[in-house]
Every structure is written in structure tokens, then in C-alpha cells.
Amino acid sequence: MAVRVQEADFDVGAELEALTSGNRRIGGLAVFVGLVREMHVREGLHRDRIDALTLEHYPGMTEKALEDIEAEAQQRWPLEATLIVHRHGRLEAGDRIVLVAVGSPHREAAFEACEFLVDWLKTKAPFWKLEETPAGEKWVAAHEGDDAAAARWEKAPK
Amino acid sequence: MKVRYFAWMKRTVGFADEEISPPADVRTVGDLVVWLRGRSAGHAEALAEGAAFGAAVDQRTATFDVPIGGAREVAFFPPFTGG
Secondary structure: OEEEEEEOOOOOHHHHHHHHOOOOOOOEEEEEEEEEEEEEEEEEEEEEEEEEEEEEEOOOOHHHHHHHHHHHHHOOOOOEEEEEEEEEEEEEEEEEEEEEEEEOOOOHHHHHHHHHHHHHHHOOOOEEEEEEEEEEEEEEOOHHHHHHHHHHOOOOOO | OOEEEEOOEEEEOOOOOOOOOOOOOOOOOHHHHHHOOOHHHHHHOOOOOOOOEEEEEOOEEEEEOHHHHHHHOOEEEEOOOOO
């Protein structure tokens, strides 16, 4: 059960090995790796290629928010191991940006909890993307689809 | 009390944080927003009515009705875009 926010890259194989090592109750490990993708944004008549971005975050709150999300996943599913590693700073297209790994005795819980964690961290953890375009820097706007994805997991009020 | 600004709000206000001592009738996050608007044109623009931003009190997400009495740190930021 761990949350890390760091500037450095991570080694997926080494992270998964460390996460599952010594725990024989894990029957399934679901893993999500987010990458910075090359994007093309239309600005008027121009089409700009974005090939780098800077991720700003709120040190202190970020870790708390990710731990809250992790705790929520552990309440909802029978999980043996969880790991969230999120990078910040300047990242280029193709770079790894986030790792979410969830181990459970059974695959259904691992898949569901992994998707839940990714959906919630996008809308509940304080990160902001600043894109570099040939025309200058541009803050990324929140995506409505992300809110809808996160809302799928909201529990109906009692 | 420390107030912090993130992403484009930091650029609009002109700095990342400031120490403030609001009057006693500034009781909630919403009261603080209204009070901060009077500090500069940058504040007024960043915290304008209708602007899309959220807040945190002592590093926990907070709605505008949350009291700020005793808080050490209040932050304002645009919607999150991580992941």
C-alpha cells in the first residue's frame, strides 16, 4: 500500500516485483501505465504539435489525496497490494507519467479497483498540465469525460 | 494564514502564495474569495465570479461554505488535469 509523487521515471518491472514479492495471496495484478502522448491541437488555421508538458502539483495535498483514493479502493474491494506512482515536472511525449498497480486474490477486484483509481486520481488529485506548443505555453482544460468517468464510481447517498 | 495559488491562477494573481490576516467577518472559503478580490486586479480576475476554480483548506478539498477559522493554509486552483 503505497503512494509516491516523484520527478524521476519509474521501472515498471521493478515496482511490480517489489509490490508482490512475498505475498502469495495475490492471484491477479492489474496494472495501468499512463504515457504522455503526442497530441495535435487545432488553433485557428494552425495545427500545433504538443510534444512536451510540465506537470505542476500541490506537494502535501497531492500525497493526502492519493492516500484517500487508495484507502477508498481498499474499502470497496478485497485488495492485497496497491501502488500509485505519479510523476511531476517536465515530461516529453512517450514518457511514463503514472503507474497504478492493484493486486487482489481475484482478477475482477484487481481490474475494477485499478480502473477506479485511475478515474479518481484524474479528477481528485491536484495535478495540472501545462503544454508546450510552438505558439507558447497552454494550461490544459479539464476534460468532461474524466468527470463522467469518475462519477461512475460515486456511491448513491444513503 | 497562508493563501496559495496554482497553475494559471498563480500566473494571474502574480505570485504563488501570500500571508494574509483577513478581518473576523471573513468566516468561510467563500467569504475569503470575496475579500481577496479586493487585493489587486490580478486577484479579482483569478477569483472572478463564474471562473472555474476549486479550493482546499489545510490541504483537503473544500467547498466554499467550509469555515476557515483556525486554518493554516487555504489554496485556490483550477480543475485538476493529472493522470
